[in-house]
Amino acid sequence: MTSSGSHRVIAYALLLCALASTLVPLLPAAEExxxxxxxxxxxxxxxLSAAAGYLFAxxxxxxxxxxxxxxxxxxYFTVLMPVLSMxxxxxxxxxxxxHHPLAHGGEHLCFVVLGFMATYSGERYMPGVGVMSGVATVxxxxxxxxxxxxxxxx
Amino acid sequence: xxxxxxxxxxxLVISAGAVALMIGVAISTRKPPLAQADVTKMxxxxxxxxxxxxxxxxxxxxxxxxxxxxxxxxxxxxxxxxYAVVAQQFSFQLPSTVPLNKExxxxxxxxxxxxxxxxxxxxxxxxxxxxxxxxxxxxxPVRFVLAGRYTIxxxxxxxxxxxxxxxxxxxx
Amino acid sequence: xxxxxxxxxxxxxxxxxxxxxxxxxxxxxxxxxVLRATQANWIALDPGRFYALMTLHGAGMIVAMAxxxxxxxxxxxxxxxxxxxxxxxxxxALIVAAVVAVLVSVVAGRFGAAWTILYPLPFVGAxxxxxxxxxxxxxxxxxxxxxxxxxxQMLGGVLRLYGGFRGALGVDYVFRPHVFAVQKGRPPTxxxxxxxxxxxxxxxxxxxxxxxxxxxxxHLLDANVRLDPLWAKNITYFFGHAxxxxxxxxxxxxxxxxxxxxxxxxxxxxxPLVVAWWGTLLFVAIAxxxxxxxxxxxxxxxxxxxxxxxxxxxxxxxxVTVFGALTLIYRSKMRWTMGSLFIFAGLIGWxxxxxxxxxxxxxxxxxxxxxxxxVPAHFHTYLLxxxxxxxxxxxxxxxxxASQSVTPVIVLWLTGLGVFGGGAVFLMGFYVAxxxxxxxxxxxxxxxxxxxxxxxxIGALLLVCGLLVALFDAVRLARAPRAP
Numbered sequence: 001m002t003s004s005g006s007h008r009v010i011a012y013a014l015l016l017c018a019l020a021s022t023l024v025p026l027l028p029a030a031e032e033x034x035x036x037x038x039x040x041x042x043x044x045x046x047x048l049s050a051a052a053g054y055l056f057a058x059x060x061x062x063x064x065x066x067x068x069x070x071x072x073x074x075x076y077f078t079v080l081m082p083v084l085s086m087x088x089x090x091x092x093x094x095x096x097x098x099h100h101p102l103a104h105g106g107e108h109l110c111f112v113v114l115g116f117m118a119t120y121s122g123e124r125y126m127p128g129v130g131v132m133s134g135v136a137t138v139x140x141x142x143x144x145x146x147x148x149x150x151x152x153x154x
Numbered sequence: 155x156x157x158x159x160x161x162x163x164x165x166l167v168i169s170a171g172a173v174a175l176m177i178g179v180a181i182s183t184r185k186p187p188l189a190q191a192d193v194t195k196m197x198x199x200x201x202x203x204x205x206x207x208x209x210x211x212x213x214x215x216x217x218x219x220x221x222x223x224x225x226x227x228x229x230x231x232x233x234x235x236x237y238a239v240v241a242q243q244f245s246f247q248l249p250s251t252v253p254l255n256k257e258x259x260x261x262x263x264x265x266x267x268x269x270x271x272x273x274x275x276x277x278x279x280x281x282x283x284x285x286x287x288x289x290x291x292x293x294x295p296v297r298f299v300l301a302g303r304y305t306i307x308x309x310x311x312x313x314x315x316x317x318x319x320x321x322x323x324x325x326x
Numbered sequence: 327x328x329x330x331x332x333x334x335x336x337x338x339x340x341x342x343x344x345x346x347x348x349x350x351x352x353x354x355x356x357x358x359x360v361l362r363a364t365q366a367n368w369i370a371l372d373p374g375r376f377y378a379l380m381t382l383h384g385a386g387m388i389v390a391m392a393x394x395x396x397x398x399x400x401x402x403x404x405x406x407x408x409x410x411x412x413x414x415x416x417x418x419a420l421i422v423a424a425v426v427a428v429l430v431s432v433v434a435g436r437f438g439a440a441w442t443i444l445y446p447l448p449f450v451g452a453x454x455x456x457x458x459x460x461x462x463x464x465x466x467x468x469x470x471x472x473x474x475x476x477x478x479q480m481l482g483g484v485l486r487l488y489g490g491f492r493g494a495l496g497v498d499y500v501f502r503p504h505v506f507a508v509q510k511g512r513p514p515t516x517x518x519x520x521x522x523x524x525x526x527x528x529x530x531x532x533x534x535x536x537x538x539x540x541x542x543x544x545h546l547l548d549a550n551v552r553l554d555p556l557w558a559k560n561i562t563y564f565f566g567h568a569x570x571x572x573x574x575x576x577x578x579x580x581x582x583x584x585x586x587x588x589x590x591x592x593x594x595x596x597x598p599l600v601v602a603w604w605g606t607l608l609f610v611a612i613a614x615x616x617x618x619x620x621x622x623x624x625x626x627x628x629x630x631x632x633x634x635x636x637x638x639x640x641x642x643x644x645x646v647t648v649f650g651a652l653t654l655i656y657r658s659k660m661r662w663t664m665g666s667l668f669i670f671a672g673l674i675g676w677x678x679x680x681x682x683x684x685x686x687x688x689x690x691x692x693x694x695x696x697x698x699x700x701v702p703a704h705f706h707t708y709l710l711x712x713x714x715x716x717x718x719x720x721x722x723x724x725x726x727x728a729s730q731s732v733t734p735v736i737v738l739w740l741t742g743l744g745v746f747g748g749g750a751v752f753l754m755g756f757y758v759a760x761x762x763x764x765x766x767x768x769x770x771x772x773x774x775x776x777x778x779x780x781x782x783x784i785g786a787l788l789l790v791c792g793l794l795v796a797l798f799d800a801v802r803l804a805r806a807p808r809a810p
Contacts, residue, residue, distance in 0.1 A: 068408070068486065072410055072412060072413055075413060075475065075478055075479060075482065076475070078478060079471065079474045079475050079478055080471075082533055082536070083471065083474075083536050083540075086536055086537055086540040087540060089540075090544055090548075090551065091544075091551055091552075092544075092548050092550045092551050122478070125478075125482055126481075126482035126485050126486055127485065127490060128481070128482075128485040128490050128491050128494075129478055129481055129482050129485065131491075132478075132481060132525075132526065132529050133478070133529070136529055136530060136533040137533075139530075139533070140533050140534075140536075140537050143534075143537065143561070144537060144541075146554065146557050147541075147553055147554035147556070147557020147558060147560075147561070148537075148541050148544075148551075148553060148557075149551055149552060149553070150554065156694075157690070157691060157693070157694045158694045158695065158698075158700075158760070158761040158762060158763055159761050159762070161685050161691050161694065161695065161700075161761060162757060162758065162761035164685065165681060165682055165685055165757065168681050169677075169678045169681050169682075172674075172677045172678065172681065173674055173677075173678065175652075176652075176670075176673065176674050176677070179652050179655050179656050180655065180660075180670060182655075182656050182657050183655065183656075183657065183658055183659070183660040183662070185657055186657075187657055187658055187659045188656075188657040188658075190591040190592065190653075190654075190658075193653050193656050193657055193658075194653055197649070197652070197653045197656070198653075201598075201645060201649055204644075204645060204649070205641075205645045208640075208641060208644060208645060209641075212637045212638065212641070215637065215688065216633060216634060216637060219633065219688050219689055219690050222689070222690035223629070223630075223689050223690070224622070224689070224690075224693055225622055225626060225629065226622070243450070243451040266446065266450045266451065267444070267446050267447045267450050267451065268444050268446075268447065268555065268559070270620070270696075270697050270765075272697070272763075272765065274763065278763065278772070278773075279763060280694050280698065280763035282693065283620055283693065283696060283697070284620055284622055285620045285621045285622075287555050287556065287559075287621065287623065288446060288555055289554070289555055289556075290555065290556060290623045291623070292620075292621065292622040292623055293622060294622065307765055307772070308765075309620075309696070309697040309698075309765050310444070310697060311377075311440050311442075311444070311447075311766075311767040312447065312451075313377075313447065313450075313451045313452075313453070314373050314374055314377060314438065314451070314453045315373065316377075316767065316768065316769075317373070317765075317768040317769045317770045317771070318770070
């Protein structure tokens with residue numbers, strides 16, 4: 001298998017794992033998580049989908065290399081994806097979501113899309129940009145875990 | 155000892171030296187010019203020593219500062235007498251007197267927003283401070299060596315009467 | 327080389343950013359004079375208005391400095407690589423919208439939580455309506471998105487130039503110089519390094535700003551959303567410190583171009599220059615811990631990292647950037663004009679501000695200086711007598727290049743006396759008061775605050791006079807016959 005081919009396999013595997021998270025809330029045994037863990041789970045979903053997005057973009061770059069900055073739309077996507085993901089981290093919605101599995105699964109699906117697009121669109125704009133975007137997106141979820149609706153709140 | 159004025163003197167001395175150097179360089183442009191290669195050779199020979207000197211200064215300053223870090227060690231929590239301080243918009247609840255020449259610990263918190271617990275001695279010198287945060291308690295070890303009335307001022311912007319948020323206690 | 331039409335378009339965009347930044351700055355300088363005059367008891371301003379004006383002054387100054395620097399660095403990188411004007415204009419529009427939102431919040435709503443909006447402050451004991459908080463946060467969000475678009479565009483441009491991070495960082499240039507030379511590699515230029523640092527640290531800063539902004543907005547809309555105050559403080563100061571610090575590194579691009587222009591010497595890339603920028607990339611991000619020295623509940627090791635990083639942040643500046651600048655000036659044929667004078671004076675402001683900053687970043691000294699007027703002393707030195715002077719120097723350099731006219735010596739002296747002399751008196755007011763323990767952000771200061779503030783206000787007025795003289799000369803240069 002070529003390097004590009006193995007990238008694609010790993011990318012699909014990561015994406016599938018991320019997509020699997022949309023089904024977890026539907027499981028009968030799905031437990032309610034404290035806010036901090038919930039943020040971290042979202043961080044994991046974002047990390048998996050961002051990694052998949054990066055690998056897909058890299059595989060495309062290998063097939064159709066470009067050295068120039070691509071369409072501006074990609075830049076807007078890569079900037080807005082992390083921003084939108086933060087609005088999904090609204091901690092007081094978590095309780096409601098945990099009692100509404102379909103909506104919860106939908107929320108996870110949004111994280112998959114946002115994480116994937118953060119890196120994919122950035123890498124399509126210019127290789128390297130997606131990495132920054134993806135790292136920033138995942139970091140924001142991890143950092144949110146330690147104070148956005150969690151920790152010693154007042 | 156008041157550290158603020160001493161820091162100011164250091165600041166003025168070092169800044170004056172730096173400004174003098176800069177002005178010297180500016181005045182040098184009135185002299186016959188040199189080729190860039192010659193200037194570069196001369197200055198870059200100096201730069202190595204400048205870098206070493208700065209690194210030494212940084213390491214020495216860092217190490218010298220360590221014993222004066224104000225953060226309490228484990229033993230202080232149990233050995234020292236504690237005094238509770240609660241800040242709120244726009245007043246402090248604190249003890250009316252504390253002992254002289256005895257190390258003690260203030261347990262400082264806030265009921266609402268971030269405040270600053272700034273302790274000024276009878277000469278109006280700032281002698282110690284710590285943040286007062288809601289949901290957290292900051293422990294400030296202090297030893298008062300001057301008897302008299304101490305003023306507390308809020309040192310973290312907290313709202314419309316931030317400047318008027320004051321209190322006092324006696325040290326005797 | 328840019329074609330004529332491209333050059334005109336790039337220049338138009340650059341001037342839009344720089345002039346807008348300077349215009350906002352001008353208003354903020356006036357606001358600052360009013361604040362200092364109030365503290366001197368020259369003006370009676372009720373605390374509500376004082377703190378609203380203080381909030382506007384802080385936010386407006388940072389936005390003004392950032393906007394000017396963004397324009398300069400974009401323009402310079404545009405000469406090295408393809409950048410989209412449309413994206414840059416979109417960033418500009420978002421920043422202008424942000425300024426409007428903040429003005430509405432402060433002027434109409436009297437929002438007065440300070441530009442740091444330290445949670446839970448905007449929501450507890452607020453003497454302003456909730457919509458004013460919302461408008462301010464929307465303003466911040468608009469600025470942050472505009473900032474992020476600009477940062478990502480700059481990052482993309484640099485990565486395009488050098489084929490990725492490895493080339494943009496100059497890794498092979500530093501660690502494998504012989505191989506690099508044999509392969510005829512291109513070392514990163516000073517401008518591209520400034521753009522890379524702005525891009526990378528700017529993205530991290532912007533995302534942090536969006537995170538705390540989203541959290542605050544969430545709390546505004548739903549009071550059940552609770553934030554950890556220590557967490558909020560860390561994010562706020564990471565965002566604020568890094569953004570303010572980055573404005574210096576945006577504007578330093580003016581030095582990289584201005585000094586070669588005025589001295590006739592070259593500002594070349596070198597491995598030490600590249601390594602210095604690596605240091606800046608790291609230290610800009612981690613020095614922010616020095617804002618939490620007086621939070622004893624902060625994770626202890628971060629306090630030590632904060633002091634170390636704050637000290638180390640001075641190394642690239644002292645050993646490479648400023649040192650390199652001095653080698654360009656020393657015994658050169660430096661032409662002393664408004665442009666070169668401002669750039670040179672900006673270097674002095676940067677150094678002096680740095681000395682004040684390093685002293686404040688020493689934990690035992692911070693015990694006496696934290697949240698006193700020493701804090702605004704050092705950042706006003708950096709921003710007013712550092713960044714601003716680089717920006718003004720840049721503007722004059724562009725005007726002088728296009729004009730046949732020369733600034734009369736008397737105008738140079740008047741400007742110098744006002745901006746540098748008056749500026750020094752103004753700043754000394756902060757340093758002396760801070761050293762004596764006068765708190766910052768006080769509408770009414772305890773003695774000797776008001777007396778010192780009187781002298782500071784005189785200095786500020788002289789500074790304003792100097793800036794006005796410079797402004798008149800700039801207009802004169804702009805209208806003078808063009809150089810052939």
